[in-house]
Amino acid sequence: MTQQTVSLIGAPTDIGAGHRGASMGPEALRVAGLGERLSARGLKVIDRGNLQGPLNPWLPPENGYRHLDEVAAWNMAVHTAVRQELQAGRIPVMLGGDHCLAIGSISAVADHCRDTGKKLRVLWLDAHADFNTANATPSGNIHGMPVACLCGNGPDVLTGIGSHRPSTSPQVFRQVGIRSVDEGEKKLVREAGMKIVDMRHIDEVGMKRAMEEVLADIDEDTHLHVSFDVDFLDPPDAPGVGTTVRGGPTYREAQLCMEMIADTGRLASLDIVELNPAYDVHNQTAELAVDLVESLFGKSTLIR
Numbered sequence: 001m002t003q004q005t006v007s008l009i010g011a012p013t014d015i016g017a018g019h020r021g022a023s024m025g026p027e028a029l030r031v032a033g034l035g036e037r038l039s040a041r042g043l044k045v046i047d048r049g050n051l052q053g054p055l056n057p058w059l060p061p062e063n064g065y066r067h068l069d070e071v072a073a074w075n076m077a078v079h080t081a082v083r084q085e086l087q088a089g090r091i092p093v094m095l096g097g098d099h100c101l102a103i104g105s106i107s108a109v110a111d112h113c114r115d116t117g118k119k120l121r122v123l124w125l126d127a128h129a130d131f132n133t134a135n136a137t138p139s140g141n142i143h144g145m146p147v148a149c150l151c152g153n154g155p156d157v158l159t160g161i162g163s164h165r166p167s168t169s170p171q172v173f174r175q176v177g178i179r180s181v182d183e184g185e186k187k188l189v190r191e192a193g194m195k196i197v198d199m200r201h202i203d204e205v206g207m208k209r210a211m212e213e214v215l216a217d218i219d220e221d222t223h224l225h226v227s228f229d230v231d232f233l234d235p236p237d238a239p240g241v242g243t244t245v246r247g248g249p250t251y252r253e254a255q256l257c258m259e260m261i262a263d264t265g266r267l268a269s270l271d272i273v274e275l276n277p278a279y280d281v282h283n284q285t286a287e288l289a290v291d292l293v294e295s296l297f298g299k300s301t302l303i304r
Ligand SMILES: NC(=[NH2+])NCCC[C@H](N)C(=O)O
Pocket: 098, 099, 100, 128, 130, 132, 137, 138, 139, 140, 141, 143, 144, 145, 180, 181, 182, 229, 231, 243, 274
């Protein structure tokens, strides 16, 4: 097999979040050895450095959105960078930054899939559904809205990023690890028919069967994008995030999830978002994220 190339793209901003500090995420992932570990897995790694965008003015929401113009500017930068790496045949790994940046990365992946005739599948690993709208949001923070925006439900400056509006549809998503959905947001995910593997389902059937369900209809034509919100993980293991929710996957469950994704051989792009070093303890959450991303790229403890 030809050697695959991974491009690391830093997007150092907390523009869509309710806590400051995710802007330090890209550097914490580098310090935790992300590039070196992927190289050691046999991948060619190019670090594109960090994108630039507006500073965080830290203002209250206006008309239901906080920092809307700045969020749009950052996402346009992410879109362009991710698109470029895909066109060059590389695997873009977007280092957030908060989860609003998935609007830019996934719209780029969706455009690329339209160009190449691939079938897009997004695995959204998260404690949250991130399907809020200006009406449903309890906070105005746009990191709680990217999935809705990508499905065309959001402000024009965000739903219009990329060459197609909407960029994608709820059918494209499989959400895993979900355990915090706001009241109005629940109604929206139900109406949209969003396929959600929530923690209750993982408790009931186990991570193995839950992931078998999630990965069932992936085939050789699938472009698999993983949007990994680090708050997916159980907070005692991963304190370095702004919005912790108790009762996430254990270390072993998260490993199995990543290993089963790797086994499909279809991973073609990745976001690592919401890592917040201001809340971390000795960079342990960044190190855990790197460990799991290695598994996503095929590291395994299997002996047989
Ligand atoms: N990407 C995240 N961490 N999202 C958290 C969203 C929290 C909450 N549902 C909100 O909309 O404000």
